[in-house]
Amino acid sequence: MSSFDTEAPPPRPRRPWTVVERGLAAVGLSGKALVIAAPAIWLTVFFLVPLLVVFGISLTVKQFGRPPYTPLLTNEDGTVQLTLHLNNYIRLFTDGLYISAYLSSIKIAFISTVIALCIGYPMAYAIARAPDQWRNILLMLVILPFWTSFLLRVYALTGFMRGNGVINNFLGLFGIEPLVMMQTDFAVYVGIVYSYLPFMILPLYTNLVKLDGALLEASADLGARPLRTFLTITLPLSMPGIIAGSMLVFIPAIGEYVIPALLGGPSTLMIGRVLWDEFFANTNWPRASAVAVAMLVVVVIPIMLLQKAQDAVQDRERAK
Amino acid sequence: MRRGWFLPIAASLGFAFLYAPIVSLVVFSFNESNLVTVWSGFSTKWYGALLADPQMLGAAWLSVQVAFAAASIALVLGTLCAVALVRFRKFRGRTVLAGTASAPLVMPDVITGLALLLLFVAMEATLGWPAGRGLMTIVIAHSTFCTAYVVVVVQSRLSDLDLSLEEAAMDLGATPIRVFFDITLPIIAPALVSGWLLAFTLSLDDLVIASFVSGPGSSTLPMVIFSKVRLGVSPDVNALATIIIGIVALGVLAATLLQLRSRPRKARA
Numbered sequence: 001m002s003s004f005d006t007e008a009p010p011p012r013p014r015r016p017w018t019v020v021e022r023g024l025a026a027v028g029l030s031g032k033a034l035v036i037a038a039p040a041i042w043l044t045v046f047f048l049v050p051l052l053v054v055f056g057i058s059l060t061v062k063q064f065g066r067p068p069y070t071p072l073l074t075n076e077d078g079t080v081q082l083t084l085h086l087n088n089y090i091r092l093f094t095d096g097l098y099i100s101a102y103l104s105s106i107k108i109a110f111i112s113t114v115i116a117l118c119i120g121y122p123m124a125y126a127i128a129r130a131p132d133q134w135r136n137i138l139l140m141l142v143i144l145p146f147w148t149s150f151l152l153r154v155y156a157l158t159g160f161m162r163g164n165g166v167i168n169n170f171l172g173l174f175g176i177e178p179l180v181m182m183q184t185d186f187a188v189y190v191g192i193v194y195s196y197l198p199f200m201i202l203p204l205y206t207n208l209v210k211l212d213g214a215l216l217e218a219s220a221d222l223g224a225r226p227l228r229t230f231l232t233i234t235l236p237l238s239m240p241g242i243i244a245g246s247m248l249v250f251i252p253a254i255g256e257y258v259i260p261a262l263l264g265g266p267s268t269l270m271i272g273r274v275l276w277d278e279f280f281a282n283t284n285w286p287r288a289s290a291v292a293v294a295m296l297v298v299v300v301i302p303i304m305l306l307q308k309a310q311d312a313v314q315d316r317e318r319a320k
Numbered sequence: 321m322r323r324g325w326f327l328p329i330a331a332s333l334g335f336a337f338l339y340a341p342i343v344s345l346v347v348f349s350f351n352e353s354n355l356v357t358v359w360s361g362f363s364t365k366w367y368g369a370l371l372a373d374p375q376m377l378g379a380a381w382l383s384v385q386v387a388f389a390a391a392s393i394a395l396v397l398g399t400l401c402a403v404a405l406v407r408f409r410k411f412r413g414r415t416v417l418a419g420t421a422s423a424p425l426v427m428p429d430v431i432t433g434l435a436l437l438l439l440f441v442a443m444e445a446t447l448g449w450p451a452g453r454g455l456m457t458i459v460i461a462h463s464t465f466c467t468a469y470v471v472v473v474v475q476s477r478l479s480d481l482d483l484s485l486e487e488a489a490m491d492l493g494a495t496p497i498r499v500f501f502d503i504t505l506p507i508i509a510p511a512l513v514s515g516w517l518l519a520f521t522l523s524l525d526d527l528v529i530a531s532f533v534s535g536p537g538s539s540t541l542p543m544v545i546f547s548k549v550r551l552g553v554s555p556d557v558n559a560l561a562t563i564i565i566g567i568v569a570l571g572v573l574a575a576t577l578l579q580l581r582s583r584p585r586k587a588r589a
Contacts, residue, residue, distance in 0.1 A: 042467070120334070125327060147521055148568050295428060
């Protein structure tokens with residue numbers, strides 16, 4: 001019919017927003033409240049509340065049954081009783097296993113972070129100073145492994161470092177005895193550096209690419225040698241990038257499970273692995289929860305440092 | 321002048337370190353022998369073995385379903401959250417929401433996984449929901465941590481956005497919701513695409529959280545891979561890795577091209 005009537009206005013397209021608007025008005029909600037409420041409720045229920053549950057269960061003890069922990073609240077003849085056990089926390093401080101696992105996690109995470117910084121800094125600097133047409137390609141090469149499966153990259157390392165792996169086959173060509181690399185702390189360092197290197201490079205790059213070249217020229221004109229210019233100008237100015245990158249490596253490394261499980265040996269103690277074993281091997285949920293709470297305490301300080309570094313960057317952007 | 325050769329060499333060594341293990345993994349997926357590190361001839365038989373493995377295929381299908389659902393939920397929640405944080409400058413609980421939205425980024429996986437499992441168990445005991453653990457609980461867990469990543473991606477795009485466009489639409493009488501769908505959404509679309517893709521890959525890759533919140537009979541692909549490689553290297557995992565790396569490389573390439581094409585438009589605005 002409409003094909004004959006060319007004068008008629010085209011039908012108004014139905015837009016998604018009209019449906020949304022009518023729906024919201026029907027239940028008497030403003031869009032703004034809903035925009036805030038939906039993610040806020042989800043994150044509260046599935047992120048904040050679970051952390052409280054962990055804390056609660058860390059104050060119970062293991063029992064046989066379902067669920068495998070003693071109840072926090074019991075109701076006997078109308079008397080509600082709250083039972084808190086501190087056993088798990090006392091155990092954390094008295095059993096040498098937990099303390100050495102924490103210390104060893106911090107040590108492994110720290111050493112890996114320093115190595116990642118030493119490898120990542122020159123790479124970030126080289127990318128920041130690369131010609132324009134190269135920079136995007138190099139950046140993509142840094143980001144690409146980050147998108148590739150983390151688990152598969154760790155697996156790729158096992159093929160590399162095994163007794164009859166690529167490295168040892170290569171060394172064998174020169175008649176060098178095979179090195180034992182797998183199932184050592186060394187393999188864990190390599191694994192963490194390898195997996196988290198992009199996290200180190202990206203914040204460093206964002207920082208270094210903004211570095212004003214005029215400062216470096218001025219320093220050189222005034223007779224400073226490259227090393228001195230680097231130490232007195234480049235390094236201090238890139239501090240926010242160094243802190244952000246280091247924390248992005250250090251924080252996940254502390255709680256790492258996959259890398260010590262696949263690359264480390266039985267003597268590689270890491271707290272993420274202890275938590276995993278408490279939960280899966282010993283089915284001691286309360287103990288695993290206490291380990292988690294203590295782990296949170298350990299990572300809170302680096303998280304605050306990271307937040308501060310990021311705020312500093314944002315403030316500087318706003319000031320521009 | 322020392323920097324002249326130091327930086328390129330350091331960068332090349334760094335990239336070699338990043339890529340050598342991946343390259344060797346891809347090369348040995350075409351190896352005939354089941355020794356993953358000794359070359360004995362070209363063969364694609366491990367790809368065939370992969371396609372004939374029902375456990376692997378089932379796990380892959382489950383993982384894709386989970387990743388699709390989780391990325392989509394995370395996209396909606398993360399976009400809403402980013403709009404709230406960037407556009408509604410002041411509201412009660414803003415700092416709490418901002419903190420809660422970024423905390424999953426730095427939370428160790430073992431804690432997130434344990435916490436969600438304990439929540440699900442407690443909810444099942446008191447509310448009767450969720451009954452048992454499986455697809456549903458993994459989707460909820462993945463949506464939660466993926467939301468944090470979507471927030472980061474969308475937030476940075478939203479704060480770059482020229483406010484005057486939205487203000488002009490409002491002045492012309494458009495309601496806020498119409499402004500969002502007609503103006504904001506088309507402009508931030510590239511960020512939404514990359515946010516969804518990021519969430520999808522992160523969900524597809526997660527081993528630790530899924531191990532905690534999955535039930536018997538619902539093993540995701542990383543869980544199957546992990547149990548396989550724990551026992552040693554296996555060439556069919558190499559084949560699988562090669563397929564995944566190929567898809568990811570194509571995806572990242574496409575995304576980069578998309579971004580490069582959208583950039584000049586931004587520069588003109």
